[in-house]
Amino acid sequence: MLLIKITPDKCDYCGTCVGVCPEDAIELTDSTIDIDEELCTNCSKCVWVCPIDVLIFDKNKLKEKE
């Protein structure tokens, strides 16, 4: 289950997240960002490097899952 949440309204499409994603799970154009649920392992590296907190690890969803 994808636990990384994107707030598209906030995103600046800079691609810092894409640069650290070990799975090549993030697709980015100049005005869209999308995480591939099949490829993402929820490792959260994208969350840590995002300069403006667009990506967050969704704790609520994790609770729902458990």
Next chain:
Amino acid sequence: MKIDKEYDVVVVGAGPAGSVAAKFAAEKGVSVLALEKDREIGTPVRCGEAVSHEGIAEFIVPDEKFISSHIDKFTLISPDGTEVTIPLEQKGYMLNRQLFDKAVAEEAMNSGAKFLTNAYVHGLLFEDGKVSGVKVKHYGEEYEIKSKIVIAADGVESRVGRWAGLTTHVDFREMEGAYQIVAANISVPTDTLIFYFGEDVAPEGYLWVFPKGEGKANIGIGVSGEIGKTKSAYKYLNEFVDRKYPEASMLSTVSGGVPCTPSLKKIFAPGIILVGDAARQVNPLSGGGIASGMIGGSIGGTVAGEAVIENRPDKLSEYQERWEKRLGKRHRIFDKVKNGVYNFSDEQFNSLAKSFSKVPFEKRTLGNLFKKALINQPSLLIEAAKIFVMD
């Protein structure tokens, strides 16, 4: 706009590295197409815009139209507020990258390269296990463009190299997530780059205030993924600006990433080479990547052009050799120095600034500063020695 179905060389990304690669390849007399996903070359500007004279001299004649100020000193501000200003032996420019990137692209166009904006490359073509072109979307239409060589110059967000099977992702601890604003209504000297250090302002790095002409400055910070776990660049920068420049207004804001790592172990594969940020050719100590990306682009473009002319696809390995010789090795050492310098404690920065501020202005050089830093952190000595014995 008329686009052919096939080019000798296709460049993905029209930043400084891609445009220089296009120029150098075109100068060899081969056909070149550069594809840029954004609507406009040079926009948005994700950059502090500082570069040394030497850094651009090889590639373009300096022109006031893309220079926003002339730099001849820099000021270091330590955590306790001690300021040391140091004259630069190597003078610099603050660029207007919106115009600079366009000017570099125009150089390539004048050499015969063709450019297309709003052209997003979303896949590669392969033939017999070799990259043989790109898939591109342009205003909703999809095209396949064949090429003998693809040059991936697609920046920090690069995916093209991965599609060719190269390992390109950056360790999150070495990726600096950056946030930057251009602010107005700020009073700073127009000839000085200002760097702030310290745990509170900019842990494991620096915050910059770079002048953009009268009353304006480019202010930004990069924080590593490790620091970003607890606090983002956005929060660090806003706290600083609110405290230091409460009167400032924003002319622009932008985020970006700086891969502060040595360049990739492998920057070519059959039919493809990587240049600039895509190859992680940024100077890992300073985070500067304009000049080093253009150097990577120039070597890559030259080798690609030669490989086509001589019909020697195997020649691409020479690109990696030439890059390693010119800057790659050096960047590996800078990376070690970085780990030493950015682990300085606040006390070490303070004592360095205090002792250096006693040195007479004329005697303040980067070399002397570095010597003082070595006294603070002797383990740096070995790495430093390597830099001086390198060439």
